[in-house]
Amino acid sequence: MLRTLLMAATAAALLLPPATQAQPADLIVTNAKIATLDAAATTAQTLAVRDGRIVAVGNAAQVRALSGPITRTVDAGGRTVIPGLIDSHMHAVRAALSYSTEVNWIGAGSIGEAMDRIRAAAARARPGGWLIVAGGWTEQQFAERRRPTAAELQEAAPNHPVYVQLFYEAVVMTPKALEALGVPAGTLPAGMKPAADGAPGWMTGDIVGISALFDKLPKPTYDDNLAGTRAFFRELNRLGVTGLVDPGGFSIAPSQYAALFELWREKALTLRVAYSVFAQKPGAELQEFRDLTQMLPMGFGDDMLKFNGLGERVTLAMYNNNFPDAAAKEKFYELIKWAAMRKLAVTIHWQENGSVEHLLGLYEKLNAEVPIKDLRWSIAHLDDASPETLARMKALGIGWTMQDAMYFQGDRALATRGDAARRMPPIGSALRTGVNVGAGTDAHRVASYNPFVALQWMLDGRTVSGKAMRGTDETPTREQALRLYTVGSAWFSFDEARRGTLEVGKLADFAILDQDFFSVPLERIGKTVSLMTVVGGRVVYAARPFDAAGTSVAAAP
Incomplete structure (x- = not known):
């Protein structure tokens, strides 16, 4: 394994111009257990960052040449380093507005x-x-x-x-x-x-x-919004989160994105946000989307903030509706066809496999007219997806954003569904089918935003009350679970080639953990925190013994 790593790192370095190789790194992390999550599941000891990207991954001898007078070196003390976590479905913009209040x-x-x-x-x-x-x-x-x-x-x-x-x-x-x-x-x-x-x-x-x-409750002030967004994003950084996909939500109007946009303009965001537009006007959704997106082409923005399409409510008539009538389906079809023709991503809230035929039937009809396979459309929730549903999603190129709802609501599912609840959600089946899966929380109205709580639940299948729920066939390995929370989630914002693994050329987003995710007892995974979180080469969170690093690493451009 180590020999393979040395050869790969050397080959990657040779692809860089000599002048680039000679430039010193901004940051070097050494004496670490680096889970690169590359295709070979390589583990390394050292990585180097320059201009917000990873320029070397290997051992200390390989990276030593990149150290210069401006380089900040962090000794990880043998701790585990993972790619920054990415929540594929978190209502973070809304949660942040009132987090301080x-x-x-x-x-x-x-x-x-x-x-x-x-x-x-x-x-x-x-x-x-x-x-x-x-x-x-x-x-x-x-x-x-x-x-x-x-x-x-x-x-x-x-x-x-x-x-x-x-x-x-x-x-x-x-x-x-x-x-x-x-x-x-x-x-x-x-x-x-x-x-x-x-x-x-x-x-x-x-x-x-x-x-x-x-919505009738008093709203926080704009200053509260700014303070809350800073504080909430820092709290996510404390938990190793470096990015998220936000599906909009109830109770948040376009004007309430102002605090997020201000922090972006100030280059003060500490995690990467890909946000969707959520329909707020029942019955007039298509016109609403036309108005909101006429100056927002898909992917508009930069590495820190970008527009990521429509959802998770597309039309009210098809939202949480297991029995949509013909009129509701016709109006929904008109809207998704409009979105497909403009190559907009669409994510939709759908909970019940028993009614998902209404949705997938329309998607299959549309795909025959306007191909959607490469548009990164996705379904959120759907904890009881059947093998047949997953196969249809795979054929359509539709991804699944999976959350830890059953950690909080699994006791109820066990009481109402019996043994059928033991495959909820069907993580193993989705992986075997080849569906693109991103992990997340759906925080914060219905769940905790803590990714390590979600990761522990993915692995031990126990509800918040301690009841064992999910069967072994639907339980991922630790490496698989971590991939779903990193490169798996990156897929939903078209970023899997840019982040989610720790490889040369990728964005330098990573976290140094306080305990080894791969060996700590399962019941302790949920207590994991980051001791140092880096986004684009910039230390955005640091605790002892790395707290001094937080003010000394150059920010990414």
Whole structure:
């Protein structure tokens, strides 16, 4: 293996002009266990970066010649280095807008801990300010295995309106919150109904209704948006994330991308964002997309921020609709044909294999008229995809963005689907079929944004409550799982030849981990963090013992 690496690295170096080879590197990482994830699964000890790209991968002797007076050398201390993680489906732009103002229950192990976070937020908030938990948690993570009550929230923050959302299924609000929204005592907001289980204060609704309710909450200021985006992206960097594909979402208008765009103009983004346009105007989606994209050709942008097509809601009539009628399908077909003719990528939210025929039938019809195989279209979710569905997706060139929803909702799936739930999601089947798969989280309304929690779940198949779920046939190896979170996800933004592996010529996006992903016990993978995260040769996050490196490595152009 090492001999193969030496030969490959030498050959790659010979392809560079002599003047380029003679130039010193900006950054060299040495004494590392570098998982390149190249085709040969090569492991190296040293890599060198210049002008935001990898210029050498090998051993210390090979790279030593690239060291010069301006080179910053980082001794990894034998730690594992992986390509930067890429989330193929995260609502990060929306999450970032309010990250500095919301209360986060991700990782809270009990209702007491969750209430402590509410109390702490109340102590920081301005008098009478809203406290909002927008999602990313489940009662199964709490030792009590139940939801907090309105009374517990009221006790924790008696002087603040409190809003708590569970996935896109249920909401609880304190009396002050209902009063602030003008909801008369003894009634519920429009579109909501009492929780079926009778939980005091809890109400239920569908994704459209709950999103409409959320839209009535006070919006963070623009300064909050900027601060939240910086803080959220840094938090993702702490977890080794260097890129993501954002599918838009409810409750985010075009004007709310301003903070993201400002940070991009300032060259202050710390991860790469490929974003889609999400339809917000029911019944007028085609005109909306025409208006929004007339100055946005596919791929418009640069290595840090670029436009990545349409989705994940394409038309409301085909969104979460397992029984679309002929009119809904005709209107959807008109829109996807328009997108295909303009070579726009399309990603769509689809959950049920039992109804996916409605979608794939239209895609197959379109493909016969306007080929879509090379457009990187994708389906998000679809945790119960059958072998037949996966084969049809492969034939159409449609990828699958797979998330760890079953980590949070697997207990329910086991209760309702029995043994059929043990192949959800069918990761192994998709890999064997050859479908392009990208891993992700769907954060932050319905899941945690932590990629290592998702990676652990991909490997051990256990739900948040600890129940074993997925069978061995659908479980990837550690290397396969990591590939899905790196080069697999890069495919969805047309970037698999530019990032996702640590090879000469590729963008220098990588993370030095605090523990070895490949050998640490499965149950500890979810606790992994990055000690140093690099995007385009620039250190965007560093903790001890690498914290000094964060201010001394030249930024990528």
